[in-house]
Amino acid sequence: MTPLWHAISPLLNSIGIRVATDSVLGMWITYIVCAGILAFGLSMLVAYSVLLERKVAGFIQERPGPNRAGPWGLLQPIADVAKLLFKEDIIHDAADKPAFKLAPFFAFVGPVMILVAVPFGPGIQMSAYATGLLMVLGFSGLAVIGILTGGYASNSKFSLIGGLRAASQMITYEVPLILAVLAAAMVAGSFELGKIVDWQTGGLMLAFVQPVGFILFLICMIAETNRTPFDIPEGESEITGGYHTEYSGIRFGMFFLGEYTALLSFSALGAVLFLGGWNGPPAIADFTAAKLSFGIVYSGIIWTAIIALMIGTAFFALRQYRRTGEFFGLVIICLAGLVFIGMHVAGSALGGTFLLQWPFVWLCIKIFFLVFVALLFRWTFLRLRVDQLTSFSWKFLFPLAIVNLFVTAILILLFEGK
């Protein structure tokens, strides 16, 4: 909190308010300012990630996407939210009213709370709990209560099926998610998100050290945020709207924005855990032997395989595909992979302090990279069936996560055990 306070106190001083740094008042002012920044910044980010989604979808599908409200449709999110606010809020007679009203807030608050523990820059973190990661995972499970409550309270069969599907899906995918995150935390040696980022400062990103964990996290992230190919809780063609079938107006909007908030929060979590958080590209001198020795052994083979696979896919794609969105997606993913490798190399060449003054920008770049991957998934894949979805998690992801955890533990003992 201290660096945050250092940023705020000169501002307060300049308008004539003088507060002692360690006073209770100072603490509360910091909290309120943080909450304000988070609320405003987050709502803008969420709104514009909706626009990004629609623009990317338009690009993949060879159509312009929203382009009427403002230049390039930049005012579209504002128009959307205004529409949702002014729409009639219908609560039908058969609904369980208190639960019906409460459900959207759970769905929205859970994902927002994830951001509390995310470090936005060196020391700029709202709460630096020692068990921050566990707290975040707990909050991520809160959304399912909202969805289940919404499904139950709507008193509609579609909503009930949607709610039940959501519950089974989120519980199923939480297990490999936690195991994947745990492996990352083991390597970094801390549950505190700030410390995990510090571990990556000047070293390898955890995605390079924990490639399997990163891929598991990516898959589980998309499942946890209920997006295609895992969007069965709201599978439009089957159960119309799933848990939000009976919702309208801003209550529906809360579910809708909650989904995008969850996407952003999980992307932020992914960026912090696996992509080095607010770090820019490190210098080659910072590749210290201690961090590298373990990283090279585990990640070397797997990353070589992945890069070979990417190059192979790219060759296959160039031969086989023409102008498809899938081809476009493959090229983007390949390029993104190369950019990540290139970033480390470029960082080494340009010196460690390159762009480090802009930690938040780096974090945003990483967050939006993960959001973009989720968008590409959504617009190129189809929807899985409910039993395929759960069996994919229990029969494939879960064993893989367990094996990854054990291999990581053994390697830590071998290379870093003292």
Next chain:
Amino acid sequence: MMIVNIGPQHPSTHGVMHFRLHLDGEIIRRVDPEVGYLHRSIEKISERRLYEQVPVYCDRVDYTCAMTAVLGYVLSVESLFEKYELEVPPRAWYIRVIVTELQRLANHLLWLGTFALELGSFTGYMYAFREREKILDLFESVAGERITINYPCIGGFQQDLPEGWVELCRKILSEYPRYLDEIEDLLTLNPILIARCKGIGVLNRQTAIAYGITGPNLRATGVKFDLRREEPWGPYPELDFDIPTREEGDVYARYLVRLAETRQSCRIVLQCLDKLPEGPVLAKLPLKKRDISSEFLKERGIDAHIRTGIPRRLCPSPNETYRRMEGPRGEYGVFIISDGSDKPYRVRYRDNSFSSMSAIGAISKGHKLADFIAIFASLDIVAPGLDR
């Protein structure tokens, strides 16, 4: 056991259809399909109109393939006459094949789009509709309408193809296989699509025949039955095309058969464009002065002396006919009884949607709710075909 109503208003029925699903958790135990939500009395209206006026209603019989629906009626009326009475010129026959096959292409693309949408791929939907739009543009330039087209008329066509249409059509269709490859790259080998479609909703040969299912749904069960080969009309015998079939009879087989059919339709149209003869497009119609009794006139208070002013009409001699053709979703047949007057005594339209709808209960039992949507989408049932 939970009863869930899919429809009459549901995002994936695309029209007003109604299924009552008896669910055990997610597993379907029983399906009760209900029809009757889209009854527009077209058959009764047809009995009250002149033969020439009925095609205007036919495009509503099946609004996803209006060209075929109108042509089916037109062919049926023409078969009420002797060959020498009504001789449709060769150019008209070729144009008829072209527009029917284009309609098949448009219908299969519409089907592909909605099928992809049902399985959650919005991009597949947009790609299929992008191609369909080009064909609808072709329809617009020949008939002025895009969906409910009234281009064919008794005896041929009222107007010839517009200038430059043949070249435009050839250009669009020669590009089509390449764009279809693109869609197939996105969908056909997609592991999720295969997981969702293979072995789902298996329709065996006996069931299909028992329910009277025809068209791509039947050919996906391995029966090589196509009315373009069995009862060809116009230039079909001279054209070179394959009839794609699959043995499995599941959702994936139906998907593959339809995609293969669009490629064949494309081939047929390109051949027809090459062979397209010159000449008139409308036959001389055997119009007759109606045999109107003086009683009829007296009833309506019309003086006998203005009888000469009554226009001559198409009045087939008393007869009955059932003429069937291969529509995009199977046998499309029109049954007409004529009684010698200028209006049909009885018109009955047969569309394959009803047969497919009847079989859906038998083939979706034991599957999941999500599979039901895939099965239902793969059968290509459209609401207007269920009840006229």
